[in-house]
Amino acid sequence: MSDPETRFGKYETAWCPGCGDFMVLKALKKALFEADLHPHQILLTSGIGQAAKMPQYLHCNMFNGLHGRSIPPAIGAKLANPELIVIAVSGDGCIYGEGGNHLMAAIRRNPDITVLVCNNMVYGLTKGQASPTSFQGFKTKAQPRGAPWQAFNPIAFAVSMECSFVARGYAGEVDHLAALIKEAVSHRGLALVDILQPCVTFNHVNTYRWFKERCYLLPSGYDPSSWEEAMNIAREDMEERIALGVIFKKEMPTFEERFPQLAQGPVAGRARVGPEIASVLSEFEI
Amino acid sequence: MLKSNKIIDILIGGEAGQGLATVGSLLARSLASRGYEILATQTYLSRIRGGHNTYQIRAGLSSPRSPGEDFDLILALDRETIPLHGHRLESGGLVIGDQEIVDASLAGTMAVPFREMGPSRTMNVSALGVLTHVAGLPLDVVESEVRWAFSKAGGKILDDNVAALRAGYGWAEKQDKGRRGLPPPGRKKKRMLMTGNDAIALGALASGLKFCAYYPMTPATSIVLAVTRFSEAMGCVVEQAEDEISAVNMAVGASFAGAPSLVATSGGGFALMTEGVSLAGMTETPIVIAVAQRPGPATGLPTRTEQADLNLVLYAGHGEFPRAVLTPTSVEECFLATKRAFYLSEKYQTPVFVLTDQHLADSLATIPPLPAETGDAGPATADPAEVQAPYRRYALTQDGISPRLLPGFSHHLVRADSDEHNEEGVIEEDPANRILMHEKRLRKGAGMEQEVMEPHLHGGEGFQTLLVCWGSSRGAVEDCIDHLRSEGIMASSLSLPQVWPLPKSALAKWTQKAEKVIFVEGNATGQLARLVRAETGIESHGMITRYDGLALTTGYIVNALKGMI
Structure with missing residues (x-):
């Protein structure tokens, strides 16, 4: 299987022509292929939304769950079987809005999973309402006077919490994005990749052209281990410039390593009740 | 009423923080250790200090089924105990309390000079010493329980408590109040002593539990505390989640990956889990959900008991999917019903409930020894070598049960979907497919109807x-x-x-x-x-x-x- 599409399949999608999700899917397949991963080793979890349909279009294990809940099943599956390569993929509404608490808690846990957020700054599947990352003033049918809220800054949020790996990619830069995803998947610990992408149907502000005018690659000398530098990058005004690349990185023990129960390998598929049960029960003898 | 002389009822009343539960559980353990069958229940308020709580014990030669209502012995650790419970003293019963609380001139009272027996922090154990004598228990039986309980603290704390126990016992021995003990127990049988929540935890561990997620909520928390206590020995991963929504979704993810999973909560927390229950139903992922009821609506009476969440558990989760609801009727049955729940959940690949309440959750009882059965436990999986590719996670079958594979254990891909899906687990909105899949899931309910626990x-x-x-x-x-x-x-x-x-x-x-x-x-x-x-x-x-x-x-x-x- 000599190319990403042969290994990970090619499916008909429910996405609008021109959707950024096509490029994210292409980058994801390329990253997994270049990381020498095979379909049965990978578990993709997702929530609900257009981006959350991505696992449907990629040949691997899949758990397509509830809106906002792509991360908890990813963590549950990783704890059950740390040998799985677990990737949660969903949109900005799903991960930054409905499931925000899970992202915060996941950063604190630091499981060795990858979280890909397809951030098109608008709700697509529900047809065009403002999302947590829509700019303040972003006009929609539901917010005719413009979104009244300050936009959520996922990079600043994750860096401030010293998330183990924080990167930003752009769907318009497929090769760069693929390299980022590959690095994120290889990174030991929670890797968050915020993926900016246009929504050709519902977001007429943050278009391909708009992104192209603002996105720049972090210079090769950039040091992602500096928290202060990362916070400076994270706080850049997106209306002005948008940095792409690995913004922050910090090696830390993973969540799974904290469980001695997992030292002997996955607890999944190991559902034997051993002789230990006798000594457990005997503690209740009187 | 309703009582033989082969039963003794003891009530201990006091404020939270007075060591009421310590005295209660030490006395309960001592009675059980002496060879009596016991049932101990607690009422408590939702606070760490103060208020008025009770610990009551019924002990007898045969297993008590329900708590007593009139008491042979009342130990008043606070001033509220006598006005609140004094009228529930049996004729010939005895009220025991500090001499500042109890009127020594009245018949049926023991006014104890606790201050002379040691520091105030060991007053509860002095009171236990008095109860030991009055309840006709040998001092050495209780002393060994006290030594066991304070062995970790050791040193002066252990010595002070043993001294306090002996002082209470010695003082009571000199009073002319008689003893109100039970007839001597027969030959001691092998038994176990545990709460309903302990029994649920043990039932889960004995079923091959490998993952448990929770958000703490009274009165369910002690289920996960018991699981946690044995989690490393039993190779079970336990995680305190950020909320109940995460807990149930994590558990569904872990179970999908092949770890038999449990969540434990009470009504309010369970209400948050309901979408996850529906997810388990749709993705056909086994999960056992222990719901220990307390009175609602909303925060209700957090530490009290009620059986008002049957409707919630029966109907929780949008859409139609099969489930089973087990309602254990005793501490021992908490173990059996939980084992049953895992069996049903793994077999039918659907959510199964163990529904109890604060009363049963906190009931401490002597029960016959639980069987330590070893061997294979769920998940019931198919042999990957015999499965044709592409693997159909939701293969249509006569009984609705599709052969299950775990992701990552073979080259087959396991695809689960919360959207309506086809046999391979891929999103599918076609009406004809919908009917096939919906009916397939519901057929599993018909199977469960054939193996119901009999009343x-x-x-x-x-x-x-x-x-x-x-x-x-x-x-x-x-x-x-x-x-x-x-x-x-x-x-x-x-x-x-x-x-x-x-x-x-x-x-x-x-x-x-x-x-x-x-x-x-x-x-x-x-x-x-x-x-x-x-x-x-x-x-x-x-x-x-x-x-x-x-x-x-x-x-x-x-x-x-x-x-x-």
């Missing part, structure tokens, strides 16, 4: 009145039946350890023999009665309900029955 009939097959109850009410109802029969009233009871699928044939068989069918439930609206009527057409002739936050008791039921039969 417990008590009192015999000849009766005019039949009391029907579920879950923790069984003990009080059966004691009530014994009392009625001793008065010549032909009554029996039917207690349901599983309410869904409903044991329809047993209900039909026994209710048609009755002139009167009366439902006894710890809620205001008769949730089981409604379910039975809706499902079987069986009408109730009366209802005994309780919703003041306290457990149904024998006396309460007997009183309520007056005029009904």
Whole structure:
């Protein structure tokens, strides 16, 4: 299987022509292929939304769950079987809005999973309402006077919490994005990749052209281990410039390593009740 | 009323923080260790200090089924105990308390000079010393329990507590108040002592539990504390989640990956989990959900008991999917029902509930030894070598059960979807497919109907009145039946350890023999009665309900029955 599409399949999608999700899917397949991963080793979890349909279009294990809940099943599956390569993929509404608490808690846990957020700054599947990352003033049918809220800054949020790996990619830069995803998947610990992408149907502000005018690659000398530098990058005004690349990185023990129960390998598929049960029960003898 | 001389009832009242539970559990352990059968229950308030709490113990030569209502011994650790419970003293009973609380001139009192026995922080153990003598227990039995309990603290703390115990015992020995103990126990049998929540944890571990997620909530928390205690020995991963939504979704993810999973919560937390229950139903992922009820709505009475979440558990989760609801009726059955729950959940790949309440969750009881069975436990998976590619996670089968594979264990891909899906697990909105998949899932419910836990009939097959109850009410109802029969009233009871699928044939068989069918439930609206009527057409002739936050008791039921039969 000599190319990403042969290994990970090619499916008909429910996405609008021109959707950024096509490029994210292409980058994801390329990253997994270049990381020498095979379909049965990978578990993709997702929530609900257009981006959350991505696992449907990629040949691997899949758990397509509830809106906002792509991360908890990813963590549950990783704890059950740390040998799985677990990737949660969903949109900005799903991960930054409905499931925000899970992202915060996941950063604190630091499981060795990858979280890909397809951030098109608008709700697509529900047809065009403002999302947590829509700019303040972003006009929609539901917010005719413009979104009244300050936009959520996922990079600043994750860096401030010293998330183990924080990167930003752009769907318009497929090769760069693929390299980022590959690095994120290889990174030991929670890797968050915020993926900016246009929504050709519902977001007429943050278009391909708009992104192209603002996105720049972090210079090769950039040091992602500096928290202060990362916070400076994270706080850049997106209306002005948008940095792409690995913004922050910090090696830390993973969540799974904290469980001695997992030292002997996955607890999944190991559902034997051993002789230990006798000594457990005997503690209740009187 | 309703009591033989082979039973002793002891009530300890005091403020939170006074060491009431310590004295209570040490006394309960000592009585059990001496060879008596015990049932200990607690009432407490939602606070860390102050308030008025009780710990009550019923001990006897045979296993008590329900808590007592009148007491042979009352230990008052605070001033509120006597005004609140003094009238519940049996004739010939004894009230024990500090000399500042208890009037020494009254008969049936023991005014104890606790201040002379040691520092105030060991007063509770001095009181235990007094109780030890009065309850006719050998000092060495209780002392070894005290040494066990304080062995970790060791040093001066251990010495002070042992000294306090001896001082209390020595003082009581010199009083001329007699002893109100039980007849000596027979030869001591091998037994276990645990709470309903312990039994649920052990039932889960004995079923091959490998993952447990939770958000703490009274009265369910001690289930996960017990699982945690043994998690490393048993190779089970336990995680305190950020909220109940995460807990259930993590557990579903872990189970999908191949770890038999448990979540434990109470009504409010469970309400947050309901979308996850639906997810487990749709993705056909096994999960066991322990719900320990407390009175609602909303925060309700956080530390009290009620049986008012049957409707919630029966109908939780949007859409239609099969489930089972087990309602253990005793501490021992908490273990059996939990094992059953894992069996059903893994076999039918669907959510299964263990529904209890604070009363049963916190009941401490002596039970026969639980079996330590080893061997394979779920998940029941297919042999990957015999599965054709592409693997069909939701293959249509006659019984609705699709052969299960775990992701990552073979080259087959396992694809689960919360959207309606085709056999391979891929999103599919076609109406014809929808019908096939929906009916496939529901067929599993028909399978579960064929293996329902049968109700417990008590009192015999000849009766005019039949009391029907579920879950923790069984003990009080059966004691009530014994009392009625001793008065010549032909009554029996039917207690349901599983309410869904409903044991329809047993209900039909026994209710048609009755002139009167009366439902006894710890809620205001008769949730089981409604379910039975809706499902079987069986009408109730009366209802005994309780919703003041306290457990149904024998006396309460007997009183309520007056005029009904």
